[in-house]
Amino acid sequence: MKPLDPATRALVIELDGGACQWPGCEHPATEIAHLHSRGMGGTPDGARDHPTNLMCACWRHARYTDGETGDGSWAEYADAHYRLLGRQARHLLVHPDRLAYARAEHLRGLLAARRSWADLPNPT
Numbered sequence: 230m231k232p233l234d235p236a237t238r239a240l241v242i243e244l245d246g247g248a249c250q251w252p253g254c255e256h257p258a259t260e261i262a263h264l265h266s267r268g269m270g271g272t273p274d275g276a277r278d279h280p281t282n283l284m285c286a287c288w289r290h291a292r293y294t295d296g297e298t299g300d301g302s303w304a305e306y307a308d309a310h311y312r313l314l315g316r317q318a319r320h321l322l323v324h325p326d327r328l329a330y331a332r333a334e335h336l337r338g339l340l341a342a343r344r345s346w347a348d349l350p351n352p353t
């Protein structure tokens with residue numbers, strides 16, 4: 230995979246103030262995380278490396294966002310989901326792809342409410 234475009238990286242850092250955007254986390258970001266996996270095709274409308282699919286994340290939460298905490302086991306993947314969405318989301322635990330989708334959309338909703346999208350380019 231080609232690295233993230235430097236201008237896009239700079240924009241996401243600016244939008245998020247360089248801080249991890251995982252709910253409740255106040256650590257500085259160490260990387261830019263994809264909410265919907267690039268390899269799985271990105272967002273439902275096909276955006277991969279667009280700011281609407283990216284957020285600043287600390288190391289730990291970048292692993293959670295990618296669904297690969299710790300050893301990447303199913304148990305840890307599910308735990309990351311519960312921490313974010315809570316017990317009410319247990320019914321979503323039917324398939325890893327659906328789990329990842331629900332988490333990504335939840336995070337995207339939080340970011341959309343927090344950020345100003347006025348100056349963003351069209352998704353590519």
Ligand SMILES: [Zn+2]
Nearest residue numbers: 249254287290
């Ligand atoms: Zn964090």
